[in-house]
Amino acid sequence: MLPKKAFxxxxxxxxxxxxxxxxxxxxxxxxxxHRTRLVLAAKGIDYETVNVCLYKKPEWFFSINPxxxxxxxxxxxxxxxxxxxxxxxxxxxxxxxxxxxxEPLEKARIGMLQAVWDAKCQPxxxxxxxxxxxERQKVFDALKEGLSFLEKHLATQSGKSFFGGDxxxxxxxxxxxxxxxxxxxxxxxxxxxxEVEFPELLAWRAAMFDRPEVQTCAFDMSVFAKxxxxxxxxxxxxxxxxxxxN
Amino acid sequence: MLPKKAFxxxxxxxxxxxxxxxxxxxxxxxxxxHRTRLVLAAKGIDYETVNVCLYKKPEWFFSINPxxxxxxxxxxxxxxxxxxxxxxxxxxxxxxxxxxxxEPLEKARIGMLQAVWDAKCQPxxxxxxxxxxxERQKVFDALKEGLSFLEKHLATQSGKSFFGGDxxxxxxxxxxxxxxxxxxxxxxxxxxxxEVEFPELLAWRAAMFDRPEVQTCAFDMSVFAKxxxxxxxxxxxxxxxxxxxN
Numbered sequence: 001m002l003p004k005k006a007f008x009x010x011x012x013x014x015x016x017x018x019x020x021x022x023x024x025x026x027x028x029x030x031x032x033x034h035r036t037r038l039v040l041a042a043k044g045i046d047y048e049t050v051n052v053c054l055y056k057k058p059e060w061f062f063s064i065n066p067x068x069x070x071x072x073x074x075x076x077x078x079x080x081x082x083x084x085x086x087x088x089x090x091x092x093x094x095x096x097x098x099x100x101x102x103e104p105l106e107k108a109r110i111g112m113l114q115a116v117w118d119a120k121c122q123p124x125x126x127x128x129x130x131x132x133x134x135e136r137q138k139v140f141d142a143l144k145e146g147l148s149f150l151e152k153h154l155a156t157q158s159g160k161s162f163f164g165g166d167x168x169x170x171x172x173x174x175x176x177x178x179x180x181x182x183x184x185x186x187x188x189x190x191x192x193x194x195e196v197e198f199p200e201l202l203a204w205r206a207a208m209f210d211r212p213e214v215q216t217c218a219f220d221m222s223v224f225a226k227x228x229x230x231x232x233x234x235x236x237x238x239x240x241x242x243x244x245x246n
Numbered sequence: 247m248l249p250k251k252a253f254x255x256x257x258x259x260x261x262x263x264x265x266x267x268x269x270x271x272x273x274x275x276x277x278x279x280h281r282t283r284l285v286l287a288a289k290g291i292d293y294e295t296v297n298v299c300l301y302k303k304p305e306w307f308f309s310i311n312p313x314x315x316x317x318x319x320x321x322x323x324x325x326x327x328x329x330x331x332x333x334x335x336x337x338x339x340x341x342x343x344x345x346x347x348x349e350p351l352e353k354a355r356i357g358m359l360q361a362v363w364d365a366k367c368q369p370x371x372x373x374x375x376x377x378x379x380x381e382r383q384k385v386f387d388a389l390k391e392g393l394s395f396l397e398k399h400l401a402t403q404s405g406k407s408f409f410g411g412d413x414x415x416x417x418x419x420x421x422x423x424x425x426x427x428x429x430x431x432x433x434x435x436x437x438x439x440x441e442v443e444f445p446e447l448l449a450w451r452a453a454m455f456d457r458p459e460v461q462t463c464a465f466d467m468s469v470f471a472k473x474x475x476x477x478x479x480x481x482x483x484x485x486x487x488x489x490x491x492n
Contacts, residue, residue, distance in 0.1 A: 066362055066395050067361065067362060067365055080351070081361070082357055085357035085358055086354075088350075088353070088354070088357070089350050089354040092350040093350045093351075104334075104335050108331050111331035112327055112328060115328040116313060120312075120313075
């Protein structure tokens with residue numbers, strides 16, 4: 001039985017996964033690892049989890065992934081890392097619902113939306129929670145500019161709730177971890193996403209919350225908030241909320 | 247005939263490309279646009295070029311690409327942007343030599359090498375040229391750590407000169423623009439890549455220089471150096487080296 005607690009600097013590496021077993025090297029509160037957990041759940045793929053501490057990385061992790069970042073997959077001697085690379089790999093090698101379109105322009109469109117998210121939305125979403133006053137308002141406006149692009153895209157997909165169409169696809173899962181955390185990131189009334197400005201995006205968020213794969217993987221918000229408190233105190237605890245026995 | 251000079255803020259948008267014509271919205275000195283020029287040349291795809299000024303972006307560019315970044319492709323009403331997205335799109339929709347492997351693990355491997363390049367090599371390569379003394383040595387060591395990973399990868403491909411195998415593939419083209427500029431970026435003897443440390447990578451660089459598609463697209467180094475001088479003087483001139491009549 002693998003421990004839930006994070007492997008840290010100085011730890012002994014766990015044995016490699018047994019033949020045929022897919023292992024996710026993860027971190028409980030990492031939104032990038034969350035992307036891959038969502039895809040694993042959406043496709044109904046069995047896997048085991050090894051958690052690592054991202055603040056005190058185990059030495060052995062660097063010999064598996066030179067960037068020592070999560071998510072990293074191990075499977076029968078093969079290693080795959082980088083969240084979007086992992087997700088495309090999983091989608092292509094495992095059976096089940098296809099999450100990434102095959103048609104080249106459709107696939108390019110997902111890449112372009114992802115690029116807008118990466119450039120305009122994600123960094124500003126993080127910055128809103130760390131800035132104040134006028135600066136915060138400026139960052140929030142920049143965030144909304146990026147989100148408007150996603151809003152417009154959803155509006156062109158008449159009657160389809162998700163970026164993937166009738167069901168979530170690879171982009172829905174790749175941006176979801178930050179949307180799931182949005183109430184932690186946008187805490188005050190002056191930096192809320194308003195229904196009148198983002199009707200499509202807020203309907204998408206509600207529809208995502210209803211999905212079983214999203215519920216299965218959901219961050220426990222009360223535990224997440226405690227984790228953020230340890231982070232802000234300069235001593236992030238990746239094991240917070242776990243029983244001693246784990 | 248489209249002008250070679252860059253469209254700037256306040257310019258009138260050029261007419262859209264004629265039916266069937268592929269247009270690259272580019273910038274002469276941008277390494278990201280260079281990635282896509284290399285793929286266009288490698289696959290023998292005909293296209294026309296519209297240059298834009300990245301320091302004084304034309305307003306009309308934002309209505310084509312919300313990020314207003316190059317490269318951007320226009321083709322029969324379709325728009326594709328982000329260099330790696332453009333390159334995969336071109337590889338998939340145009341005939342000719344395939345640049346991206348279809349096999350999922352091989353494709354993932356390209357994505358992982360790209361991630362190491364993005365995280366460890368490219369930023370440090372740029373930083374070396376902007377830092378001094380001890381700081382520069384530290385950055386150079388970090389750069390070499392990333393490059394060692396590429397070096398090792400080439401060494402595992404017995405007898406194959408390129409990341410793409412016997413011929414360059416999508417990764418070769420995506421990292422080449424910075425390698426082409428390496429003598430501008432690593433100007434002093436104490437920050438040179440030594441043959442003894444990087445035999446595979448330096449052999450790869452020599453083999454890349456010999457490729458016709460690389461020669462066709464090559465930056466004119468004397469002009470590029472003049473461009474860098476205008477940049478350093480705080481007044482980047484995207485049209486430097488062009489005749490007045492263009």
